[in-house]
Amino acid sequence: MPSYNAPVEDTLFLLNDVLGFHDHSHLPRFSEATPDVVEAILKEGAKFCEEQLQPLNQIGDHEGCTRHDDGRVTTPKGFKEAYDAFCEAGWGSLAIPEQYGGQNLPASLAVVLNEFMCSANMAFAMYPGLTQGAIAALLEHASDEFKDTYLPKMTTGEWTGTMNLTEPHCGTDLGLLRTKAVPQGDGSYKISGTKIFISAGEHDLSDNIVHLVLARIEGAPAGTKGISLFLVPKKRLDADGNPAEDNGVSCGSIEEKMGIHGNATCVMNYDEATGWLIGEENKGLRAMFVMMNEARLGVAIQGVSQSEVAYQNAVAYAKDRIQGRSLTGPKAPDKPADPIIVHPDVRRVLMTIRSFNEAARALYIHTAIKGDISHVSEDEAERQAADDFMGLMTPVLKGVLTDKGFDYSVMAQQMFGGHGYISEWGMEQFVRDARIAMIYEGANGIQALDLVGRKLPANGGRAIQAFFKEVGGFLKEHGDNEDLQGFTKPLKKGLDDLQAATMWLMQNGMANPDNAGAASTDYMHLMGLVGMGYMWAKIAVVAQAKLEEGAGDKEEMLKNKLTLGTFYMERLMPETGAQLARLSTGAQTMMSLPEEAF
Structure with a gap:
């Protein structure tokens, strides 16, 4: 019963008009991504997600994955055929x-496609998603x-990849x-050894699975300084490079879990499996962090994706469900009641979700483009600035977009x-x-602690100061309009609050690290609000200019953008003041x- 339509037009508007994707066409990778190519990719990708992945979402949730007595795992009905179509x-x-x-x-194009896939079928999307990280x-x-x-076969999807970090006795503390x-x-x-919570650890989609495994070489230093990264294939390769004999890698069990049932979350056992060192000895975390940041x-994006699909279905229901009468008089006098979308509180919920979805999408695409620039720009200063932005925003995106993505999926369910x-109806699956x-x-x-403990002070605060300068420059350019x-006024207030919070952390966090820890989550969400407010302001500049030029058949869309952005500034941005007040209490x-009182 649930449905999904990929937001292709909204995404093209962001890429083409707001975020300057094609301004980088002189750079490698971007040069081949012409507007026609980008549009074709997004439209065809949307079609694949809507027609082949979305119909399998509830099937995957109900069936789940099956572990057989010999350790093999089979995915839900239709997953193998959909994966073959994905690869083809x-x-x-x-x-x-x-x-x-x-x-x-x-890579920013692959990132956008990932949102479409996750909205359509998050459990399925994790299989190729983990391969991309590997x-x-x-x-x-x-x-x-x-x-x-290994890479040619992983590129075609004939082989897939995983990351193996967590063990029964340790998660975040990998030391x-x-x-x-x-x-x-x-x-x-x-x-x-044994690894747990390994997404896509065993399945029937590919001919081989390339596990990237953190392990400690005999005699290595204790803690994180003694961790190395190894490539451990499910099957060893023969002389021709084809999967052959089993390699001492097995799935001990599949976790019974709250959601993403269509993805096999495995306990993986390594019994003297043959592996090969990737990178330097005892430098495994540095190598694995590439995959972890991806x-x-x-x-x-998963957070945004579930908020988006939940919103779409909530809107369809609100327009169809009749219940009560509008407070200002009947809006559907020919019916026994009005559709619930006439009620202000219903609109509050729906506009809250959508104003988040659109700003969050803009912010993650903006960050992904920075990631591309950090890899392909020939200008060292530009590469460094882009890498700084990516590093600063990664914990903000992960923490804020998933916190709010869950909150807003619940609101849509309501x-x-x-x-x-x-x-x-499918709504409870989106929530789970x-x-x-x-x-x-x-x-x-942990993301919040990473932000305040590592990313803010890194390189003398270079990244956060550059962000202040970027947003401040935007406000200076458009503040008189x-x-x-x-x-601009709500964004300026939010930026002031973020700068005040940063100064408070500088003055109080080092003196007492508990102050930084106590402030971290509020600070992370404060930065997320400002980042998304900045995106809405950029959208507004473009929308206003196009309306003044004469927008033609885009007029209604652009006016709607301005209304949604205004709602965000009126209803969500004021929360920066509360976050500043909270974190300043130390x-x-x-x-x-x-402890005994808890």
Whole structure:
């Protein structure tokens, strides 16, 4: 019963008109991504997601994955056929270098397609999504031999990838991991240990699964300084490079979990499996962080994706469900009641969700474009500035977009009343699926700590000062435009609050680290609000200019953008003041309650 329509036109508006995607056409990767190519990719990708992935979403949720007695795992009905179609169309190759069979297009396009896929079927999207992250890690840290051997098959989707970090006794604190690696004298290692919560750890979609596994070489230093990264295939390759014998890698069980049932979340056992070192000894976290950062952006998008699909279905229901009469008189006098969309509180909910969705989409695309620039620009200063922005925003995107993505999926469910609690409508699945995004790839409290403890002080605060300068420059350029005062004034207040919060952290966080910890989540959400407010202000500048020029058949869309942006500025941006007030109280009260009193 649920439906989904990919927001292609909204996304093209952001890429073409607001975020300057085509301003970078002189750069590698961007040069081939002409407006016609981009539009064709998004429209065809949307069609694939709507027609092939979305119909499998509830099927995957109801059936889940099955582990058989021999350790094999089968995915839900239709997943294998959909995956084969995904591979045949080349969707997984968009951003991979040509030398490995890819299309060498900007990664930001693959990121957008990922939103469409996750909205249509989040559990399915995780299989190729994890492969993309593994490819990114191998591209940066593997030897040419391993790249040539593994990347072409991973690019086509014939082989998939995973990341193996978590163990039963350790999650975020990876310094405690026990999986061991024993050198064999021929350049390989024997990997032994157990990993848990491994998404897509075992399945029937591909011929081989390339596991990237964190382990400790015998004699390595304790803690995170002694962790290395290994490539451990499910099946070893024969002399011709084809999957052959099993490699001591097995799925011990599948987790029974709250959502994303169509994705196999596995306990993985490594019983002297043969693995090969990726990168340097004891430098595994640095290599794995490439994949983790890719995954964190992907998880941020999962938050937006569930909020988007939940919103779409809530709107359809609100327009159809009749209940009560408008407070200002009947709007459907020919019916026994009005559709609930006439009620102000229903509109408050729907506009809250949509104003978040559109701003969040703009912010993650803006960040993804910066990520592309950091890799392909020939200007060192431009690369550094883009990398700084990406590093600063990654924990904000992961934390804020998944926190709010879940909140707004719940709000959309509420539109259905009791029907929202019934599985056939699909809303409760969106809520369950959205919940995991707040937890994995670093729980959101960890993202907040990463932001205030690492990203803010990095390089003397260079990244946050550049962000202040960017938003401040925008305000200086447009602050005198009377038609934009509804955007620039709230954005200026939000920026002032963020700068005040940053100064408070500088003055109080180092003196007492608990102050930084106590402030971290509010600070993260404050920055998220300002970042999304900045996006709405950029959208408003473009929309206003186009309306003044004469927008033709786009007039209604542009006016709607201005209305939604104004709603965001009126209703959501004022929360920056509350966040500043909260975080400025420090940690004293929070830390004064004795443990026994909890």
